[in-house]
Amino acid sequence: MSVVVNQASANEITVAKFGGTSVADFQAMLRCAEIIKKDSRNRLVVVSASAGVTNHLVRLSQENVPEQEREDIIADIGRIQFAITHHLACHQVLDTEINKLLKALAHCAQQQAGQHCLQNSDEILSFGEQMSSRIFAQVLQSVGANGHYFDARQVMKTDDLYGKAQVDLAQLSANAQALLLPQLANKVIVTQGFIGSDEQGNTTTLGRGGSDYSAALLAEAIQASNLSIWTDVVGIFTTDPRITDQARSINEISFGEAAEMATFGAKILHPATLIPAMRQDIPVFVGSSKEPDAGGTRIQRQVDSNPTYRSIALRREQTLVTVKSPEMLHASGFLAKVFTVLAKHQLSVDLITTSEISVALTFDNPLGSTQALLTKAVVEELEQLCEVSVEHGLSLIAVIGNKIHGTKGVGSSIFDKVNDFNIRMICHGASEHNLCFLVPEEDANQVVERLHETLFSH
Known part of the structure; x- marks a missing residue:
């Protein structure tokens, strides 16, 4: 197997974020892996949990979930993940890691059923990204893209406001420069969106949809040149295409407009995503991992058109x-x-x-x-x-x-x-x-x- 190794300086790095539908199954992950392999500037990959997993975890994080339901949910999560890993030639070690995570998840869920705790809830919600990032790193390896797993909690330090933790930007920047950036010269690093850790090392979450925000914060911390958000639609639309078939894709949009759209309900971006990109003036691209060559939406400070x-x-x-x-x-x-x-x-x-x-x-x-x-x-x-x-x-x-x-x-x-x-x-x-x-x-x-x-x- 040939391994792609590309030397990349900080100003050539693209941070690529893949949402839940983009890492839903093996074929979806394979498409994403080809996107990463195709452009040598893709050095840091941020992933969400595989589609469907977070909804299961939200249920496990609630109070008084019956034991049988807990067991069924964890079994469903395992089926989603193992349906991906069994396509990989050397999956035994990976399967062992996933089984360890599922066992730890079962323990957390049992504790939560006995006594609801916001700190434990964040721990439960983190397992989706922990599993999908490990799996995607191996999918990258399988296509020769030199993918390596990295635990985002080493760099994404937050306060202890569980459920909607605030990130310590200075600490993130220092940690990313010391622990993450040096690895990007000859590896493709795969890490998690949505999660961080507080001063005591407890897992925290940035809120539902926080994977986009994580990617933007990491792009800012390493001073990346671009941020790509890969989802299941071809860019940002004039409105939700599920409401009207007249909705059409937008080629370019300013930071200000996109921030308003995200704030007021456009599902394509987490509301906080653009803030780090705006601070560092990092262009953001939104495209479809299902149709990577179909174009998308470019978000940047200056655009050519400014319609009412x-x-x-x-x-x-x-x-x-x-x-x-x-x-x-x-x-x-x-x-x-x-x-x-x-x-x-x-x-x-x-x-x-x-x-x-x-x-x-x-x-x-x-x-x-x-x-x-x-x-x-x-x-x-x-x-x-x-x-x-x-x-x-x-x-x-x-x-x-x-x-x-x-x-x-x-x-x-x-x-x-x-x-x-x-x-x-x-x-x-x-x-x-x-x-x-x-x-x-x-x-x-x-x-x-x-x-x-x-x-x-x-």
């Missing part, structure tokens, strides 16, 4: 909280008190609108979250200050583009087409890149489809 309307993003599972108090009228300090409560519970507000005696705030409830963000304790504490109402079953629609707040006719172009729907809240003017509003969940798809036809039919 670039895309429509949709984010479901939104919670609207309205806080109301007559004491707000001509009074100072009320908003500060409200946000002090939210900060205490480490809650981030997405949208906010105000009137003389009330404030409306939106919160995201990400799919797959293991815990509710807006807890009963938060509501009770707010009720000590004011009257509180909470509404669920809403979706946030964001029209993304350029200079939206300064373009005449934007409001009528958008709202004239959806005036027969109940618009629950509008947020406009704070950003030149978006106009956002809430609608009932059951109307969301129809609103997006109608707006897309209006704004992108030409």
